[in-house]
Structures are given as C-alpha cells and as structure tokens.
Amino acid sequence: MAGPGGSRRALTSTARLTVAAVASYLLTLALTSGPVDLTGALTALLVLQASATSSLRMGVVRVGAVLTGVLVAVALSTLAGLTWWSLALAVGASLLLARVLRLGEQALETPISAMLVLSVGGQGIAAETRVVTTLIGAGVGVALSVLLPPPVPTRTAVGEVRAVAQEQAECLRDAAGSMAARPLTRAEVGSWLARARAVADVAERASAAVGEVRDLRRFNPRALGTADVAPGLRSGLEALDSSLLALRGLFVAVRQEAPERAEPDDDHGREVRAALAVVLTEVADCLDAFGALVEAEAEGAEAEVEQRLARSLEGAGEARATLTELLLVDPREHTSLWLLRGTILLAVEHVLTPLDLETRARERAARARGRAPVLRAAATPLVPLARRVLPGGFARRLARRLARRWRA
Template sequence: MAEARDERGWLAVVADRAWPGRPTRWTDLPTRLRPTLAWVLRLTSAAVIAWLIAGRVTGISTDLTAPLTALLVVQASAFSTLRMSVLRVGAVLTGVLVAVAFSALAGLSWWSLAAVIAASLVLAKVFRLGEQALEVPISAMLILAVGSADVAAEARVALTLVGAAVGVVFNLLLPSAVPSGRAGLAVLRVAYAMADCLDRASRSMATDRLRRSEVERWADETRGVAARVAEASAVVTQVKEGRRFNPRALTTTDVEPGLREGLDRLEASLLAIRALFTVILAELPPDADGDEAAGAAADDAFDEDARQALSVVLADVADCLRAYGRLVHAEAGGAQERAEEALAESLEILRETRAILTELLTSRPEGRVELWLLRGSVLAAVEQVLVQLDLERRARLRAAWQRPTPISVVAPLVRDALPGARTRRHGSWSGAPDAVSGTSTTHQPR
C-alpha cells in the first residue's frame, strides 16, 4: 500500500511538471481539450476551403499553393492585430513571388535554394516586414517544395491570392480565441520555476550547512527565472493585442489586467528572493578546502535550529508561489474558488512557520550588528512575499476586472424586448444556460 501511494505521488509530480494546471478530473478533460480541437479544425477547414475555391477559380487541382498560403495566413494571425495580418499576407505573397521567379529560371538545387533564401531576406528588409521577415523565405521554400512543375507562374500567383483571401476572410468571420489560457499557463510556469528553485534550496539547507557555492547557484537560478518572466510578459501582452479588432473579445472577460498584476506580483516576489540569497551570500566567505571557515561563518549566522526553520519557510514559500500561480491561471478560466482556498491555506501555514523563524532569529544573544542585519533581511524578504501574494488585494483586483462585458449587459435587454420573449423565458428557455451573459469561455492551455 505504501509503495502504491509513493508511486501515485511520483506520477502526480511528473504530471504537474509536464502539464502545469492539468485537470484533476476526467470530466474536465473535454473542456480543456476543446480549444485545441477547435484550433485544429479551424486551420484544417481554411486549407481545404482554399483548395476547393482555387480549383473552381483556376481549374487547377494538382497544386497546393492556395491551401498552403491560407494555412500560413490563418495560423500566424491567431494572436495578431489587423496590421499584423496584413504584414503576414505581404510576407507570404513576397515569398511566393520569389519562389515563382526562381522556379521559372532554374530547378531546385543548392544554389537556387541559397538564392531564394537570400533574396527573400533582402526583400523582407526592404519592405520592412519586421517580425514577419522569416516568413518570406519560409513561404518561398515551401512553395518550391510543394509546387507543381507544370503550373504557370501566373496561375501560381492566382492560387496564392486565393489562399491569402481565404485566410483573411477566415480571420474576419471566424476570429481566433483570445489566448487567455496560454497566458495563464505562462504565468503558472513562472510560479513553478520560482517554487522549484526554493525547493532545491530548502532541501539543501535541511541536510547540510550553508556553503557559498550553493547559495551562488541558487542566485543564478533566480536570474534564470527572470527570463521566464520576460517570456510570460510577452504572452500576456498578446492577450491585450489579441482583443483588438476581435469580435470574440466582446463576449469574453478581459483577463489581461489580472494576468499582468499576477505576473508583476510574482516578479516582485522573485526580487525579494534574490535579495534574500544576496544578503546570505554577503555573509559567507569563499569556500575553503575543508570548508571549516565557511562552516563556522554559516553557523554564526544560522545555527541548526534556525537553519532548519529557514528550510521549512522556504518550502512553504514555494507552496504559496505554486498556489498563487494556480489561482492566476484559474482566474483566466473563471474558476478560481478551489485555487483561492488552497492559496489561503498555504499563506496561513507560511505565516505560522515565519513566526517560528522570527522567534528563533530574534531570540539569539549575539551582538554582532551584521548578523542582526542578515536576520532582519531574511525576515523582510519573507514578509515581502506575503505582502505580494496577499489574497484580499487579489480579490479586490479581481472584482475590478471581472466585470460584465458590454454585450453581456445589453444582450438580455435586447432579448427581453423581442416579441414573445416572456413566453420563451418561461418556456423553452427555462433552465437553459445563458450563452451570452453566462460564464465566459477562454482559450485553455493544451
């Protein structure tokens, strides 16, 4: 029985690392997979429709230029504004024209491939395509690979225009979902990375005295987490940009303020943790051959009881960071009740262990000023994390940004004003969920 429990616990840890924020019940799995299936269906439909329309318009059914162009335009405009969609179409068309020109002059060889790539990159710079520059050589190479040799250049251009038109129409009539779930997952991964760093420090501190080399490694790991913060910030920015010119944004809650605030709080907590490791590092001498000098200095700063207590506090801080990340992720999906309870419990445990650590550090009779500064900095860092992860502040913020969207307020009024609305409300509409003013659906992580 004990081995089975250990195996289940190990599998749960692996599953959490592989899929942070994974559903815990089988009944939740279809809801989490639905956005991915919708994404696959959307791209597949655009490519097939482009191929059918291109065949009707040009009479050519053996060339895949049209579906390829539609696929590139639709998938790359998933999180883009109207301007970015236009840039994408321009990049694809430029790449296709380059490929058509070179395929008319020479076949596919190493030198023609190099010429296509070089010319595509130069044109991308000339047309100032910015982030879409790489799409020009990519489109050109794909056209060279899948284009039929017996298709004329004029027909290839016509097929490209048909595919681009289908892609643009798809983005206008069937806009992509706002990537709220993807952004929530990015924030969650930041929280997990911070927590993993603290867990490693906690385990090391619980088994052995402090060493300068280990503390330096912990500080380096926190600097690595800063890169994850930058990546998550870019994804959260995509949520804000993805709502522009997107009709689906009218029926969904704008979760970008909550995601941005949650990421800012995690970043502030990361700075506090880095400051904690920095002040500890400042009091430790370089590791000696026998580590006697370093061990004595570490024992002066933290005796056995204080070191064990600090180890427990760091583990509890890690639990709070994971719980906070899960809360931010759950808020993006509109289901934060369980996550909020878990965070409240983790914060309460941290406050208790922080009180024990405070008593141990402040009751020591040492009179060295630097030790008092070190211990005070340790306690201040833990307090800073508690302040940043405060649940009441998070609830006030959530009440501000989880307001009904304009369409969810107007839609019930319009519905009630329609003829027979009262009959439908008491008849066939009774007991049915309100598709407009009910819980908003957002893109969940895959």
C-alpha cells in the same frame, strides 16, 4: 514524444492549412484563366496564422508586398523589358519600397513578384493574375481563421502559470532543507541562485502561453460565452515575477553574507538557521497556494483556495514573528547569526508582498466590473428577441437576474 493534446493540435493545424491551400486553388481555377497560378494557395498557407488578427495582419502585409512588386515590374517592363539592368533595378527598387512600407518578413515577396511579372514581359494578364491569386489566398486565409478557428489553449496557459509558482516554491523548499541541515557556504547559495534564475525560462513560457490565449480569443467563435481568463492569468504572472525578482534578491543577499567555507555554528546559529528555514518553507507554501488561486480563478472556483492562501500567509506571518524575536540578539556579538542581517529579512518580506490576498481580490473585482459593460452591450440587442421567443414570466425573471449580475 508529443502528448495527446500536442498531436491533436498538430492534426488540426495540418487540416486547416490543407483546406486553405485546396480552397485557394479551386477559387483560382474558377476566377482566372490561362496557366494555373499556385500563388493563391501559397499565399493562403503563409497568411493562415493561429489567430484571426494575426491572419488579417499577415494578409494585409502580403498583399501590399505583392502589389508593390507588381507595380515596379509593370513600370519597368513598359520602359525596357527584361534586361540585366532592369532586373537589378526591379530587385533594388522593390527591396527599398518594402523597407519604406515596413513589410518585415514579407519584404522578399516584393522583388519575387516583380521578377515573376518581369519575366513574362509585364503582360497585363500576368500582373493581373498574380494580384488576383494573391487576394484569393489572403482572403481564404483570413476567412478560414474565422470560420475554422483553433481551440483556445486556456488549460495550457493556466498550467504554465501554475508551474511558475510551483518552481519557485520548490526552489525555496530546497533552500530551506539545505539551511536546516547544515551551515551554509557561498557556493551552495550560488546554486540556489542559479535555480531561481532558471525559473525565468518557465515564466517566459507562461507569458507566451497567456499571450497566445489573448490573441486566439479575438474574433474566435469558440471563445463566445466563455470567460476571458487572460487578464487574471497575466496579473497573477506579474505578481509571481515580482516575487521571483525578490527571491533572487534574497539569495543574492544570503550569498553575500555567507562564508566561503562551512563554519561550525553554536546553538544560536542553529536556532536561527532552523527558524529561517521554517520561514522559507512557509513562504513556499504561500507561493504554491497563490498559484492554485490563480488556477481556481480561471475556473471560477476561488473561494476555497483563497482560504488556503490566507492560512499560508498567516503561517508565514507567525514564522516571521518567531524570527523577529531572535533579532533581540545582536548579530555583531554572535558572528554565527549572520542570517539575521536586515537585508536578508527584508528580502523575505519582499517575496511575500506581491501575494497579498486583499490586493488580488480587488484586482478580481475590478476585472469583473470591467466585463459587465461588455456583457451588457453584447446582450442588449438580444433582449427584444428573447421577449418574443421566451414566455413572458421567464423573460422578466431572466432580465432581472441579468440586471443584478451587471450591477454586481
């Protein structure tokens, strides 16, 4: 069952599509004569997409498809009228032209338009009406996508990115729990790897959600005055993707070294398993804290969460140091110490590398510097108006504050 947010989005989408169809129909009645053509209403439904840029792109493609079909039909009706071979030629020529023009999913609109115009003998009113109604529908679809834009699902995208970090952290915690409880087998490690691979589906949903935020912000009045969190979410998701790839590499390395059957281990083996389990738990805490940091950055409240990630990274460093001390024992002399293989320890390090706090801070500063010229360009035309409307002293203080913000 859809939640309140999903139901609200469904009702909003239904209302936008209904308004687009009705508006196109009314404009068709006002601007055309003769039999009512619902092509405009149909075009509006097909053109109206979630974002203004998608609607504009769909409108251009659909108008191009209709115009191509109409031109083919007019040319054939002038030469031969409606016959079986003119119909075949119209469909074939329209499809070929649609492929040449790269109309994609709207390619079938070209032969459909050609057949409809050809069926009425290619009369000027039929061709003209279809072109006009198509332009009406495309215009209404693009206009409504700007005038009645959908909300930008920022919270949904933030939650999806956070879910990627949480899934990776839970995967590591489960592995750590198994490692601390009993000797490992290759089959058990294989189940860890399968779960890590399943996180890729969560990451794919998060990537789609971030892409939707980026698309919906374009030409969207609702996005005015709000921070663009898409770049920060994208870079955070890329870091988590790198950690996920390293995590899968870690589990692959463990599976390659693990025995087929559980083998009782000695005190050294139990000590190594416990130490590595602690390391994996600390790394899981780092991933969880990194996800919280990405979420806090989107809300502009990252200072406190940065400290949490710093503590988690410090804890992981201390756990790795404890594990490093165990390297003084040669694993070749103690076969139960196979978890100390270099590939396994290196893979643990690779999981943490993308979560570096200093790198994240530099990326955040770079994004802030990139936004400053945009804010400056947007606010510059408003300065003369502010000086006329606002009291002089307040206007000067506001200008100085904005100047300091831009320089920062």
